[in-house]
Amino acid sequence: xxxxxxxxxxxxxxxxxxxxxxxxxxxVDSSNFQxxxxxxxxKYYGGHYSRTPVNITVSGTGRWYLIVRGDxxxxxxxx
Numbered sequence: 001x002x003x004x005x006x007x008x009x010x011x012x013x014x015x016x017x018x019x020x021x022x023x024x025x026x027x028v029d030s031s032n033f034q035x036x037x038x039x040x041x042x043k044y045y046g047g048h049y050s051r052t053p054v055n056i057t058v059s060g061t062g063r064w065y066l067i068v069r070g071d072x073x074x075x076x077x078x079x
Contacts, residue, residue, distance in 0.1 A: 004033075005066040007078040013064055014057040015078050022050035023070035027058050033065040 007013055017025050026044035028036060035042040044067070046056050058064060068074050 005076060005078075006063050007066075008063050009058070010061055012057065012059050013078060014055065015066055015076055017052070017054040017056075017066070017068065018075045019049060019052040019054065019068075020073040021070060022048070023068060023074075024048050025054050025056065025069075026067040027056050028065050028067060029058075029060060030063050030065075033067075036067065 007015070013027075015027060019025070024047065026036075026046040028042060028044045032042040032044060036044075045058050046054070066076060066078075068076075
């Protein structure tokens, strides 16, 4: 399994993702990341994007994981 990027948030967290191809981009918290890994239904912020850059902002403390489906050709930065 590819290494999944993550960041810890103390309130609000944003990510900017530059895609090479249209794909699904999700930000999920720790409990939903575990559901994703088990193949269960999970709640996420994001969706399917065909334009770049993708900007997603979430509110909530804890660890947030960035899931980018597809061939893995993307660049990102948390802020």
